[in-house]
Amino acid sequence: MDIIEAMGARHAVRDYTDEPIDDDALDALREAVAQANADGGLDIQLVHDDTDALGGCPTHYGRFRNVRYCIALIGRDGDDPDALDEKVGYWGERLALEAVRLGLDTGWVVLHETGDHEGRWTIGEGERMPAAIAVGHGARAGRPHRSKPVEELGALESGAFEDAPDWFVHGLEAVQLAPSALGKQPFRFTLLDDGRTVRAEALDGVQAHICLGVARLHFELGAGGDRFAWA
Structure with a gap:
């Protein structure tokens, strides 16, 4: 794979x-x-x-x-x-x-x-x-974790989420798969008004900045690193 x-x-x-x-x-x-x-x-x-x-x-x-x-x-x-x-x-x-x-x-x-x-x-x-x-080698298979909907993981700086470009949504879908402490997903991704720059920030939560680093990688892989720039 x-x-x-x-x-x-x-x-x-x-x-x-x-x-x-x-x-x-x-x-x-x-x-x-x-x-x-x-x-x-x-x-x-x-x-x-x-x-x-x-x-x-x-x-x-x-x-x-x-x-x-x-x-x-x-x-x-x-x-x-x-x-x-x-x-x-x-x-x-x-x-x-x-x-x-x-x-x-x-x-x-x-x-x-x-x-x-x-x-x-x-x-x-x-x-x-x-x-x-x-x-x-696991003694038993792991299980998928619950995730927040993409609308809670990301937002547009201004405008409705429905107007988000496909690459931004794909990035957030990859973020849904990211592991996080206690499954709380304490992070948020915002597409700024220039349509290309993304701000990633940690929210309150256990090991929030470790979780944010994990989620940033997932976002890059899902969105395509050439499609955006980090704020």
């Missing part, structure tokens, strides 16, 4: 089997992680541990079982911590979709006490790990 098809096929999975990821898929994931780090200026790390790739860290929401592989989303904090969260959301979701494209299951997870990780990953000076992605 291609990355567009992967958006529709991706559903959160928290329970995994013992089946290892084959070498070809691991090599492809390593290559994708290296590319994301180069393009996003991050320090993302692919973790493999036969006992617990999440390092025993408590999860913010949901119980994960038998996670032997994860993608630790690590980056350097600047003056604006929201910026790192959004960047992690964007590049992390790109990696999650790549994993799905390779026939794997994934699940976003926010961990606490990531400093007590028994060497699973390395968090450097000035770095932070806002989230991780469990990867592997």
Whole structure:
């Protein structure tokens, strides 16, 4: 499948089997992680541990079982911590979709006490790990999540939503498929009056800026990155 098809096929999975990821898929994931780090200026790390790739860290929401592989989303904090969260959301979701494209299951997870990780990953000076992605073969298939209607996810700066161009609607339809904390989708996309510029903003909610980064990637893929510019 291609990355567009992967958006529709991706559903959160928290329970995994013992089946290892084959070498070809691991090599492809390593290559994708290296590319994301180069393009996003991050320090993302692919973790493999036969006992617990999440390092025993408590999860913010949901119980994960038998996670032997994860993608630790690590980056350097600047003056604006929201910026790192959004960047992690964007590049992390790109990696999650790549994993799905390779026939794997994934699940976003926010961990606490990531400093007590028994060497699973390395968090450097000035770095932070806002989230991780469990990867592997699911013990059972994930389920589609509920979504807000496109009219709640996006708007025109002025005018009726019915007048929105097709590419904007297609972007919002892709956003409907984006995972978000507790399924709340705390973000909004607005097409400005020039008919080309889109403003994406986080709303109040848990991990809202991580969710916004994920949704921005989905919007780009659905709308076509050459059709618009970010505000």
